[in-house]
Amino acid sequence: MSAVGLIVEYNPLHNGHVHHYTRAKEITGAEHSVAVLSGPFLQRGEPGIVSKFARAEMALAMGADLVIELPVSYAVQPAEWFAYGGVALLHATGVVDSLCFGTESGSLDLLLPVSRLLADESPELQERISIHLREGMNYPAAYSRAAAAAAGIGGSEEELLQMLQKPNHTLGLHYLIALHRLKSAIRPFTIPRIHAGYHDEMPSHSAIASATAVRRMLLTQDLDAAAPYLPESTLRILSREFREGRGPVTWESFRGPLMHLLLTSSAQELETLHEVTEGLENRLKRALYALKQPTTEALLAALKTKRYTHTKLQRMLTHILLRHNKAEMSPAILAAGPGYIRVLGFSRAGQGLLKTMKKTAALPVLVKPTSFDHPQLELDLRASAAYANVYPAPDVRQMFRDYFEAPIRRFD
C-alpha cells in the first residue's frame, strides 16, 4: 500500500487542484492519498470561504482517501512552520511514502541541495535574516536573501533568490527542509503549477483559475460565474453551504468580534498576542481612530507599510481574533510538532489506512476529539467555534460540530 501526501487548503477546491491531485498520483504511482487540510483559518491569515468540513468533503469527492486537519497553530503561520506542521503530520501517519507539491518551476533541482544546506538552521542564517530585517525588509524578503546567500554556492545565489521570490518555491523549500529535519523517508515530488499564478485575481485559462480568482467570482458575482473553474462536487457543496447559511465567510464576517476585541483590549494586552510585534499594538490602537470605515479591509490598509506584508498583518489579526498568545505559539512549542492526527474524513480505502495507522502512527489518531486533551486541540476547537459563530445563520451544533459529529465518510 502506497500513499501520497498533499498539504492543502482547498479554498475552495478547483480544477487546478484536481489537476494537481491527478498528476500527483500519476508521478508517484501511489494507490492512495492523504490530504493535510488547514482548519477554518488559512496560511495567509484569512478564514476559509466555507468550513473545514465542507472543504474536507470537497477533497473526498475528488478522490482523497484520508483528510486530516492541520492544527491552527501551524495553519496560520509563515511558510517555515506551516510546512513543518504539515510534513510532520504526514510523517506521523506512518502510511505516507511520498509528498507532492506544486512549484512555479516544477523542478527540485536547485531546491533539494539548498534544503539540505538550510536544514540545520545556522546562527549565521539567523544573523543574516536579522540584518535584512533591520534594513527594513519584510520577513519573506529577508529570509530569501539570507537563504540565497547562505546556500548560494557555485554562483547560484542570484538564481536562488529569484526562485524564492515565488511563494510556492519558498513553501516547497520548507517542505524539503522539514523532511530533512524529521529524517523522514517520505520522497518529495513536484508538479509545475499551471495556467494561474498564485496571486492572479482574474481567470486566465478556460478551466483553471487561482483560488483567489474563484473566491472573487463567488463573492462579487455568483456560483455560476465560478462554475467553469470548479468540479461539479465543489459547486454542489458550495451551493448547499451558502443556501444553508454557512457561508460565504470572509474577513468582513469577523468585523464585529475583531473590532470589539481591538476596542476592548489595551495595547499591553495586544502585545501579549502572537505576531503582535515591534510596537504593532500601538499602531493598531492608533489606526482604529483614523479609519474611514470600521472594516477589516480598511484596518489592513491603514496598517500596511513596506515592512509588513499584507499576509503578516492578516495573520496577526487572526491571532488577535483567536486570542493566541505568544507563549502558546512560541518556537519551542511549535518545534515539538503537532500533538495528534485529527481525522476530518475518509473513503473506504481511507478506512483501511486508518486501520494500518493503529500500528504505524506516531501520534494519537483522533476520530472524535472529545476524548483527548491537548493545548493545540483546544485552539482548533476554539477556532472552529469562532468560525461558525459568524455564519449568516449561526447554529450551536455547527459551532461545536467537532464534538457532535463523526468524520465524513465517503464510501462509493
Next chain:
Amino acid sequence: MSAVGLIVEYNPLHNGHVHHYTRAKEITGAEHSVAVLSGPFLQRGEPGIVSKFARAEMALAMGADLVIELPVSYAVQPAEWFAYGGVALLHATGVVDSLCFGTESGSLDLLLPVSRLLADESPELQERISIHLREGMNYPAAYSRAAAAAAGIGGSEEELLQMLQKPNHTLGLHYLIALHRLKSAIRPFTIPRIHAGYHDEMPSHSAIASATAVRRMLLTQDLDAAAPYLPESTLRILSREFREGRGPVTWESFRGPLMHLLLTSSAQELETLHEVTEGLENRLKRALYALKQPTTEALLAALKTKRYTHTKLQRMLTHILLRHNKAEMSPAILAAGPGYIRVLGFSRAGQGLLKTMKKTAALPVLVKPTSFDHPQLELDLRASAAYANVYPAPDVRQMFRDYFEAPIRRFD
C-alpha cells in the same frame, strides 16, 4: 442658585420621567437640575436602546440643565455601588443641594432612620448576608433580610423587609446610605412612582408606561405604538437614531462579540472577570454547548437558577463583554468613588452651573475627555466604542464620538 440632582437611565425618557422631573422641581423648589445619566450600559446589565448621547439629548429636551455620565464602573453594579457612584458625583459637583428619587411608597419615614443605622456597614450585617447567601438566597434577598434584621428596631423588621422587596425602595435606601457616608449636605426627597410598576411589561395607564413596556413596544411594534407614552422630543430623537442606523441596540446586537469572547476564553480567563463568581465560569462554558440558539437570551435562560437573579447574570455578561476584570472593579477601587465629572450636555443655565463648578467641584470636570487619564475613563470610552460597534450602520466617528464631539448644548 439651587439645583436638584436626579440619578437616571432614561432608556428611553418617557412621560413617567417627565412627571418625576416636574414634581422633583416642585417639591424641592430647585431652579436647576443636574442629571447623572448611566453611559451605554445600564444597572440591570443591559445596553441602552440608544446611545448615552441620544439619551442625554432627551434629558436636555425635557429641561435638565446639566447631564453628567455615571461611569460604567458604577452604572453596571448592584444597587449599593450604583447609588454610591451617582450620589458621589452629584455631591462632587458642589452645586447640587437636593436629590429626588422615586419610590414605591413615596415616603422616607422608614428608610431614613434605617439608612442611618446601615451607613456604617457593620461586620454583623456582612455576616448575616453571608449566612443568607449560604442558605441559597440570591444577593438582593439576602441583603434585604439582613438589613431588615439589623435595622428592624421597634418591630419594624417585617415592614422593612416588605419595603425592600420593592426595587426602588432598595435603591432609595442606598442613596440615603451614600449621602450619610459622604457626609453630604444634599437633602433627599422622594416622589411616589405612578401608574407603572418597575417591571411592568404592559402599559397600564393612558400616558404612563414603564421603560420596559416602552422598549417592548419599540422592539416588537414601532415608534407609533410607543408614541402615547413618550414626549415628542424623545420620539423625534429615537426616530432620528433608528433612521440613521444607531439603534435600537439590544443584548442580541452583541450576540456576535459576546459569543466570540465566551468561545475564545478559557474558564480560567473568565474567572478573572468581575461578577464571574462561584464557578459561574464553568457553568458558562458548559451552557454554551447545550444552547438551542446561539442568542444572549438563550444563554441567560440556560444560566438561570434560584441563586442568581436575571439581573446579576446580565451584569456578569456585560462585564465579560467589556472585559472588566475583578481588580479594576474591586470594592477598594469603587469605594474611592468616581474620579471625574464627565459632561454629556448642558443648557444655558447648565453652562452657568459649569462656571460655578470651576470653584465648587471636588473632581475634575471633563468637557472633552481626551485631555484626561483615568482608569475609569478608559473603561467608559471602551464601553462607548464597543456599543457603537454594533450599530446597524457602524461608523468610526460614532465609536469615538467622545473624542470627536463636544458635549451637547441646548440653548433655547
